[in-house]
Amino acid sequence: MADRRPTMKDVATLAGVSLSTVSRVVNGDPGRPDLAKRVQEAVDLLGYERDLTASTLRRADRASGSIGLLLTDVGNPFFASVLRGIEDVARTHSSMTIVASSDEDPDRERALAATLTARRVDGLIIVPAGMDNSYLQGRRAHVPLVFIDRPPRYLDADAVLSDNYGGARLAAEHLLRHGHTRIAFLGDRHTLHTAAERLRGYQSSVTEPLVCTDLDTAESAEAATHKLLDEHAPTALLTGQNLITIGAARALRTRGEQHRIALVGFDDVPLADLLDPGITVVAQQPVELGRQAASRLFARIDGDTGPTQSVTIATQLVERGSGEIRPASR
Amino acid sequence: MADRRPTMKDVATLAGVSLSTVSRVVNGDPGRPDLAKRVQEAVDLLGYERDLTASTLRRADRASGSIGLLLTDVGNPFFASVLRGIEDVARTHSSMTIVASSDEDPDRERALAATLTARRVDGLIIVPAGMDNSYLQGRRAHVPLVFIDRPPRYLDADAVLSDNYGGARLAAEHLLRHGHTRIAFLGDRHTLHTAAERLRGYQSSVTEPLVCTDLDTAESAEAATHKLLDEHAPTALLTGQNLITIGAARALRTRGEQHRIALVGFDDVPLADLLDPGITVVAQQPVELGRQAASRLFARIDGDTGPTQSVTIATQLVERGSGEIRPASR
DNA sequence: TTGTAGGCGTTATCAC
C-alpha cells in the first residue's frame, strides 16, 4: 500500500551527492553551501525523515534520546503529575519518555524493566513495587537508574522521595497543638515504604497511638473509620493517603460529625477546599518529585559518577478547616 | 566505566555456536535441544539482553513495538486516564507507549509528531492542538494515525470522540425537566472542538440561550459566574468543563446559593459526591476512550485498510443533587 | 537443522 520510506541514499541520489554529505548536512554540518542547499531540497521533496533508531545504533555515544518511566499506575493523578515533571526536564534534554505501569506487581515490574532496557533507553526512573530490586544490579552497569517515591531495596541507586516522615509529624503536631490527645492514624499497606514512614512520623509525636493500617480503598477506609469512632472515640483522624482521606471524610459526613472530629490527610485531594469544612492536608509536590528525579537521571546519563544520592522533597501543611477543629470539651 | 554490553556474537562465541543459532534460540525457535541449552546458559551467564532497536531495523516487518501518544498535557487527570486505557490495550499487543505533551501549542505538536515518527513508532494517537492537521498527510502513508478527544482537521483519519453534543443535550434537558427555563452555559475556548460541540448541544435544547464562553481557568469561571448571576439571574448553570465547574461551584458557595441555583457540570470532578449538595455531572469515559483508540490503532497496524472510522463514546449523567434543584417559585 | 553472508539505515574513519 504505502511506498517505502525514503532513505538517506535516496536523498543522496536525488541531490547528486554522496551519502556522507547527506548525513553531514542532516546533522547540521553546513559544508559547501550549494551542496547543502541541494540536499535540503531533496529532503523536502522526498519528505525524508532521518531514522533515529538506525542513527542510535551507529552513533558513538549510542544515545537513544529516550528514558523509561516504570511506575505503578499512570492513571493515578499523583503519578500523572510526576510524569509531567519528568517530561518537562526530559524536554530540555530533547529526550522522550516511555511509560509503563506495573500495577504493584513485582513480576510485571521485572518484565517491564527488561523490555525497557532492551529498547535501549538512556536511563530508567522507577517507582518500585517489589520488595527486592536487586534484579536490577546487573543492568545498573549499563543504564542509569533513579528511584522515585519509594527507595530501592537491596540495591544502591539514586532516589528522590517525599518527606513522608516529616509530613506525618507535621500533621500530628498540628493536631496536638489544637488540643487533641486521642488522634487515630489510618494507613495504607504496611509493606509500602511511604505508608511505613508516615506511620513512623505519627508514632514519633503521639503518646497514645491508635492505629489502623492496611487500608487500600476508600471503602475499606470508610468502614475502618466507623469502627474506630465507635470503639475508641478519637477526637481527630490522621489519614495516610488520598483514598483513605476520602473514605474517612465520607464516614464523617455520613455520621454528621465532620464539624466535630478533626481530620488531616496526607496527600492533597482535589476540591478539598470546596467541602465544608475544607480538608486540611499535608501536600506532596509530585511535579517537583518528577523534576528532581529526571534531573538526577540526566546528570548520570551525562556522566556524573559521584556517590549515589537520596534527595528528600519537603511536604507542606495546607490548612483548610478540618484540621483546625478543637476537641469538644467534655 | 561500565563494560560493553554483551552482544549475540559474544553469546555465540561462549556457547560455541553460530550467530544465527543464537538468534533463532533467542527468538523462540527450539532447534537442537542441546544447542538451545548451551545458548541459554551463555545468555544467563553473560546477562545478555537482545537489542530490540537493532532487531527492529533488520526485521522484515520493521515493527518497533512502541506507539506514540501525543496529547496536550499528561498531567491532566483526564488524559492520564486516557493514557491508562491506551496502555492496557498496548500491553496485549506487547507494545510500549511513548508520551509527549504539546501544551496546546501547534508548533510543539508538529515538532513532537516529527520526533515520534523519526523514532519509528508503529502508530500514533493524537489529541490535536492545532487548527490544521494536514501536515500529517505525508506521514499517514507510513504510520497509522488515530485521533482522540478531538477530530482531525483537513485530514482524513480515524477518530475516537466523546459524545459532547449528546452529553450537553442530556444535561440541558435534565435541567429543563426540573423546571428551569433560565439556564446559563459557561464554556471553554470556542475554538476547541469539544467546547463547540457542548455549546451546540446546549443551544439545541434551550430556547433562550444565555452563554459565556472562552473560560479556561477556575478563576475566570468563578468571576464569570458572579457576573452572570448578578446581571441575568439564571436559575441553573451548565458548565462545559472540569475547571469551569469548580469555579462555578466556588462562586455559588461564596454567595451561599449552592442550594438555590442548580448546577450540572460536563466532565466528572473527583469528590463531587462529598460536597453539599453533590455536583451532578455528565461523565465521560476517558479510560474507554483510550482503549478504543488503541484498539483502532492496532487494527490499522495489523493491516486493516478499511475506510476511516469515527467512533463516539457515550457520556453518562450522574445525579448527585446539584442538578436536581428546582427553580425557586417567584 | 545449522552455518555463512549480506544488508537494514545510519555514522565514523579514512583517503582524496
Next chain:
DNA sequence: GTGATAACGCCTACAA
C-alpha cells in the same frame, strides 16, 4: 570539504 567504505547488532535468505 567530500566521498568511498567499514562497522553498529541483529535477522534472514541461502547454501551446506
